[in-house]
Amino acid sequence: MSYFRSNITAMTGYVPGEQPQGGKLIKLNTNENPYTCSPKVRAAIGHAVQAGLQKYPDPTAAAFRLRAGELLGVDPDWILCGNGSDDILTIVTRALVDTGDHVRFAQPSYTLYRTLAEIQGAKCHVVDYEADWSLGQEFTKHCNHLRLTYLANPNSPSGTVLPPGEVARIADALPRPLLVDEAYADFAEANCLELVAQNEKVMVSRTLSKSYALAGMRFGFLVAHPQLIREFGKVKDSYNCDALSIAAATAAIDDRAWFDQTRSAILATRGRLTARLREMGFECVDSQANFVWCNHPSHAAEQLYQRLKDSGVLVRYMRYEGWGDGLRITVGTDEQIDALLAILAGLI
């Protein structure tokens, strides 16, 4: 078909992780939270439905921005809300990147960055992570022409974190914005939020999909300099967050007890999963996210993925062109992880 822009025809498109609907699979493949969301979220959605949905929602989700601003210690004018953080990544890319422009990201990392750049018809510079999951000088070399640089921190699939000082150095070296994708920051020991006020080129995106168990709701946000937020506001859909997601997200960030309890549970299970995998001979990266990246020296990752799936456990098999492959296992409940470990013990 000749209807499409040539870059759309040429690109593959983003392939999301498998999302089997219903069924009995133990789903550990797309880094969802294994716990159901806070009961306060369910109550807030109920109230929003009762109030009626006939009116358009608040275009800027002010209720959420006010509460998030208090919690994070930032002015609400520094926050832009989105239909998941993928929407935030889309808005930022559409606003900053033109046809033929150059963007940079590291590999292996979140594969959506390439897709978003390709939609714009931009050129991608890919820099490999070092063996210890740091980024060398290469990441900021020859950067004068870059319009946008993406950095997942914690990174996926590794779960590793670049310390804020290192991210600040990267941002200083870049001529234009750095989008620090902090989808998993709530599970990490450090984050880059403070850098936003120190350097206008630093933008931080967050999501409620993971640490607040709202992947099905779709809500994310960006923290950036208000001048940038104003410009991004021109690009977003007028009502990119619906009334239910605004109510749900606002109630979610308000329930600190739910957050602390489920976070602690996930971190404890993550430690146990990592230790057990290592006992079975897996090479595991120390994760600061809600998943663990691993490989076994004598069992092919793809085969393990398939055998686990045949036994009712879905993990993510990832293969990165020119880099290698591995298994990314989402931290589930203790019962889910015990079931996974029991099957693995039989396979190894």
Ligand SMILES: Cc1ncc(COP(=O)(O)O)c(C=O)c1O
């Ligand atoms: C690194 C990273 N960023 C962003 C997202 C998108 O999250 P959401 O659109 O659900 O907010 C994901 C989801 O898996 C992710 O892994």
